[in-house]
Amino acid sequence: MEGAGTIPFSTHARGVPLFDKTHVLDVPRHVARLLLSLRDVSGSGFWFLACQSWLTLHSFLITIVSVCFFTFFETNGQPLAAQLDWVLICSVAVLPAVGFLWIAYMRRERALDELTKAKVLMMGLYRAHRDWLPAAQEDHLAGVRDALAELVDAMHTYFLPGRFYSRNYPFMGFRSAMVHIALERARQLRRIASSMDSLDAAAVSLHGGPLSPALVAQLHDRNQQLQLSIQRMANVKEFGTPQGVRSLSRFYLVLFLPIFFGPYWSWVAANTNFAFAFFFSILLQTAVTGLVNVTIALEDPFDNNGMDGVFIEEALYEVQQLIGSTRLPLGAERWQTNAAAVPAQEAVPPGNGVV
Numbered sequence: 001m002e003g004a005g006t007i008p009f010s011t012h013a014r015g016v017p018l019f020d021k022t023h024v025l026d027v028p029r030h031v032a033r034l035l036l037s038l039r040d041v042s043g044s045g046f047w048f049l050a051c052q053s054w055l056t057l058h059s060f061l062i063t064i065v066s067v068c069f070f071t072f073f074e075t076n077g078q079p080l081a082a083q084l085d086w087v088l089i090c091s092v093a094v095l096p097a098v099g100f101l102w103i104a105y106m107r108r109e110r111a112l113d114e115l116t117k118a119k120v121l122m123m124g125l126y127r128a129h130r131d132w133l134p135a136a137q138e139d140h141l142a143g144v145r146d147a148l149a150e151l152v153d154a155m156h157t158y159f160l161p162g163r164f165y166s167r168n169y170p171f172m173g174f175r176s177a178m179v180h181i182a183l184e185r186a187r188q189l190r191r192i193a194s195s196m197d198s199l200d201a202a203a204v205s206l207h208g209g210p211l212s213p214a215l216v217a218q219l220h221d222r223n224q225q226l227q228l229s230i231q232r233m234a235n236v237k238e239f240g241t242p243q244g245v246r247s248l249s250r251f252y253l254v255l256f257l258p259i260f261f262g263p264y265w266s267w268v269a270a271n272t273n274f275a276f277a278f279f280f281s282i283l284l285q286t287a288v289t290g291l292v293n294v295t296i297a298l299e300d301p302f303d304n305n306g307m308d309g310v311f312i313e314e315a316l317y318e319v320q321q322l323i324g325s326t327r328l329p330l331g332a333e334r335w336q337t338n339a340a341a342v343p344a345q346e347a348v349p350p351g352n353g354v355v
Helices: 027-050 054-072 086-131 138-159 175-204 213-238 243-260 262-271 274-297 312-322
Strands: none
Touching: 054 243, 054 262, 054 274, 086 138, 086 213, 086 243, 086 274, 086 312, 138 175, 138 213, 138 312, 175 213, 243 262, 243 274, 262 274
16 A cells, blocks of 8 residues: 555654745735734733732832932932943842742642642542442442542642731731631641541452452552642642742842832933833833732632632542532541541631631
């Protein structure tokens, strides 16, 4: 047969651009692409404004005062002007903001990776207990289903609420609220641990049963990998970027930087005009503050407050659908686990002190 055994070859994959001559005079296509491009640009402008916060207003006011002071205040008839190199500007302004943002996005990517692993492991565990065992063991499968439903519900309750960070309480007392958050967090972690104990007990109950020891060992290994992924997600949830880096970046970039660059904008105004220096300084400072705002919004990637957060509800919805319901009743201790019950004094009403 002619052509049999030929190897697929892609010129595009080897750096050769694909060019369709029929699209050169395709006016409707070019108009459509132009409109899509305008829509993307306008959407980017909207989200640029959405990234701003009250922190931007503080920086905006400091920038205005700094530019006006260094431009109009004179000593011996000379304004307080100094020429700065743009390499210095990028080094002390843009580079710290981009580096801080990179750290936050790397934490979000780690959270996404671990959430994907946890979702796949939970779905794999359910399918293993469903498909590897004889159909007659419905009670066993129901127990696994209840344990997974309890685990998914506990993960929702644990990861979604926000956490206090040190910027919230250095000058005011939030001790009682933080105690409530700690108790609620411990309660949900105990629910997660109890669900994992139930899954381990389900695998232990299969020893000497219809499954081979190798398959039972696989179940234990999946349980351990699932618990490890959840713990890594909890580390991202509870431990943000280093507090020193976060505080220095916010104070330096938003408050100190407009004053530091005041003499430079005075020099720009002397060589061009005041209006150009005024609006250029505001534009640069707004962009830098926007990077800081985006980074702060990603401190807790699970709270659904940032534009690029980790939406854990959507990720775990597939698990809920697989096990048969979007909201199943809490599973009983079907496997006679030794998980300790949560003390009554640790039960906190939902939303009480949780931010």
